[in-house]
Amino acid sequence: xxxxxxxxxxxxxxxxxxxxxxxxxxxxxxxxxxxxxxxxxxxxxxxxxxxxxxxxxxxxxxxxxxxxxxxxxxxxxxxxxxxxxxxxxxxxxxxxxxxxxxxxxxxxxxxxxxxxxxxxxxxxxxxxxxxxxxxxxxxxxxxxxxxxxxxxxxxxxxxxxxxxxxxxxxxxxxxxxxxxxxxxxxxxxxxxxxxxxxxxxxxxxxxxxxxxxxxxxxxxxxxxxxxxxxxxxxxxxxxxxxxxxxxxxxxxxxxxxxxxxxxxxxxxxxxxxxxxxxxxxxxxxxxxxxxxxxxxxxxxxxxxxxxxxxxxxxxxxxxxxxxxxxxxxxxxxxxxxxxxxxxxxxxxxxxxxxxxxxxxxxxxxxxxxxxxxxxxxxxxxxxxxxxxxxxxxxxxxxxxxxxxxxxxxxxxxxxxxxxxxxxxxxxxxxxxxx
Numbered sequence: 509x510x511x512x513x514x515x516x517x518x519x520x521x522x523x524x525x526x527x528x529x530x531x532x533x534x535x536x537x538x539x540x541x542x543x544x545x546x547x548x549x550x551x552x553x554x555x556x557x558x559x560x561x562x563x564x565x566x567x568x569x570x571x572x573x574x575x576x577x578x579x580x581x582x583x584x585x586x587x588x589x590x591x592x593x594x595x596x597x598x599x600x601x602x603x604x605x606x607x608x609x610x611x612x613x614x615x616x617x618x619x620x621x622x623x624x625x626x627x628x629x630x631x632x633x634x635x636x637x638x639x640x641x642x643x644x645x646x647x648x649x650x651x652x653x654x655x656x657x658x659x660x661x662x663x664x665x666x667x668x669x670x671x672x673x674x675x676x677x678x679x680x681x682x683x684x685x686x687x688x689x690x691x692x693x694x695x696x697x698x699x700x701x702x703x704x705x706x707x708x709x710x711x712x713x714x715x716x717x718x719x720x721x722x723x724x725x726x727x728x729x730x731x732x733x734x735x736x737x738x739x740x741x742x743x744x745x746x747x748x749x750x751x752x753x754x755x756x757x758x759x760x761x762x763x764x765x766x767x768x769x770x771x772x773x774x775x776x777x778x779x780x781x782x783x784x785x786x787x788x789x790x791x792x793x794x795x796x797x798x799x800x801x802x803x804x805x806x807x808x809x810x811x812x813x814x815x816x817x818x819x820x821x822x823x824x825x826x827x828x829x830x831x832x833x834x835x836x837x838x839x840x841x842x843x844x845x846x847x848x849x850x851x852x853x854x855x856x857x858x859x860x861x862x863x864x865x866x867x868x869x870x871x872x873x874x875x876x877x878x879x880x881x882x883x884x885x886x887x888x889x890x891x892x893x894x895x896x897x898x899x900x901x902x903x904x905x906x907x908x909x910x911x912x913x914x915x916x917x918x919x920x921x922x923x924x925x926x927x928x929x930x931x932x933x934x935x936x937x938x939x940x941x942x
Contacts, residue, residue: 511546512829515576517598518588519552519561519569522612522639525818526586531562533822543829549576577601584828586821587611596620603627603635608837610824612639612817618713618729621720625842634831634838636824641714642667644816645807646823647795651721652840658799660722663761664941667714669791669812670698670705671737671757675776676789678745679754685740697791708736708757708774715759718795719772722763725849727772733856735775744866744936747894747907753778753864754786758941769854777941778864857916862891862940865910867925868903868933875930876906882924883910886917903932909940 516523530537530547537543547567552558558569568575576582577598585602587609589595595616602609604627611617617624617640628635638648651660666672670692677688689706692698704710712734719727737757748755755778762771779786784806788794793811798804810816831839869875880890894907910918922935 511544512584512832513546513548513579513582514584514586514825515549515551515579515582516547516567516586516588517551517573517576518586518590519550519554519557520588521814522817522821523550523552523586523588524557524561525814526588526821527561527565527567529815529818529822530825531565537826541826543826543833545825545829548582549579551576573598577605577607582607583832584608584610584825586825587613587616588821590615592616592619596624599624599635600627603631603633606631606633608633608636608828608832610636610639610821610828612637612821614640614710614713614717618716621717621845622726622847625845629838629841629843632837634828634840635842636828637717638824639817639820641717642793642795642807642820643809643811643813644819645793645795645809645811646820647718647797647807648721649823649827650797650805650807651718655797655799655802655805658801659763660797660799661763662796662798663715663718663722663759664785664796665711665715665718665759666756666785666788666792666794667759667811668705668711668757669793669810670702671708671711672788672793673697673791674706675737675740675745675755675757678740678742679749682742682746684742685738706736706738708734711757711759711774715761715772715774718759719761719770719851719853720845722761723770723851724844725851726845726847727770727851727853731772731853733773733775737776739936740776740938741936743905744864744938747866747896747905748778748864748938751778751864751892751894751907751909752781753940754781754783755779755938756785756788758785760941769858770851771854771859773856773859775939777939779941783941857914857919859915860912861915862912862942863910863918864936864938864940865908866936867906867908867931868935869906870930870932871904872930878928878930879906879908879925882921883908883918886913886921888913888917888921
C-alpha cells in the first residue's frame with residue numbers, strides 16, 4: 509500500500525509536539541489502524557527547532573515551505589505557523605495543488621474561513637481543524653460528526669486558558685488583575701503581549717468557528733460582540749463570591765433565541781456556584797453543548813499547550829488518512845461555510861438578561877433612590893441590593909442585581925445615572941448567565 513506522505517510547516521511548540529507524538533505512535537497508527545502514514549518533510553526557518561526534534565522521525569528537514577508544496581508525493585500539509593498572512597498564502601497554495609490541509613489556526617479560519625473552504629471545495633480536498641478550537645478536547649469532531657443527529661441550539665464555553673487561570677487566581681487569592689497577569693507572564697502562561705487573550709479576541713475567534721458550525725452558515729468574527737477581562741476588579745470577584753457567584757470569561761452561542769436571531773457573544777459573566785461551568789478552574793477549558801436529542805454534553809480538558817493541541821492535530825491526520833484510503837476526500841463537506849450564507853448575529857444591545865451593577869457613589873441620602881428611579885424608568889427591576897461600609901474615602905460601593913432586562917434599556921439608564929454628581933467612578937456591569 510502506498511504511503512500517505514505528510515509535510516509539516518512550523519516546528520514550534522505545537523509542531524514539535526506533533527512530531528513527538530508521531531515518533532511515539534506511528535507504528536501503532538500504521539500497524540494497528542492500518543494507515544500507512546509517513547512524515548516526509550518538516551519545514552521551519554529556525555534551524556534550532558529542527559535540531560531538537562526526535563532524530564528517528566525520518567523526515568527531511570529544511571527552511572523553505574516550497575519544499576513541501578512542490579513535493580507531489582505529499583498529500584497532507586499541516587500548517588502550524590500561526591498568523592493570517594503567510595499562513596493564508598501557504599494554505600491556499602497547498603489547496604490549489606490538491607493537498608489536504610490540517611491547521612490549528614483559529615484566527616485564520618475565523619477571519620478567512622470562507623475563502624479557504626471554497627478553495628478546498630474547488631480542489632476536491634479537505635481542511636481539518638480540530639486543534640483550532642479547544643486544544644485536546646474533540647469539540648469540532650463532536651459537532652461535525654458525533655452530534656450530527658442533533659440540532660445544537662446552545663453552546664457555552666470557557667475556552668481561553670489564560671483568562672480562566674487569571675480569574676481563578678484572582679478568586680482564590682484575592683489578587684488584582686494586573687498583579688496576576690504579571691505573575692502569569694513571568695511563569696510563561698501568558699504571552700508577552702496578552703491582548704488577544706485578555707481582550708477576548710482569542711475566545712472570539714474560537715466562538716466564531718463554533719457558531720458557524722452549529723448554525724450551518726458563516727458567522728463573521730467581526731459581527732460578534734467581544735469584551736475581555738481587563739476591567740474585572742478584585743472587588744467584583746469578592747462581591748460575586750459573597751452573592752454566591754463566580755466570574756468567568758464566556759463564549760456564548762444561542763441559536764434559537766426568543767426572537768429567532770442568532771445570539772453570539774464573548775464577555776465576562778457571573779455564574780451561580782452550582783452551575784456546571786463554575787468549577788472549571790486554572791488553565792482548564794470546557795465546552796457545554798446542548799442538543800435537542802442528546803440534551804447537555806460537557807467537554808472538559810486542556811484547551812492549549814504543546815501536547816493537547818498536538819493530540820488534536822494527530823487525530824486529524826488519522827481522519828484525513830482514512831478519507832484518502834476510503835476514496836472519500838471530502839467526507840465532511842464545508843461548502844456552507846461561505847459568504848453567500850453569512851449569518852446575521854443579534855446585536856448585543858437587544859440581548860435580554862440579568863446584570864450585576866457596581867456603582868461607586870458619594871455616601872449621602874437619596875443616592876440609592878435616584879439610582880433605582882433611573883433604572884425603574886427604563887423598566888429595570890431590582891432583584892437584590894448590597895451596600896458596603898468602610899469605603900467612604902474612595903466612594904461607597906452599591907451593588908445591584910437586576911431582573912431580566914434589555915441591554916439597550918440598561919445602557920440608557922446608566923447614561924443618566926453616570927451624569928449624576930454622586931457617581932465617583934466607572935460603573936461596573938457584568939452579565940449574569942443562568
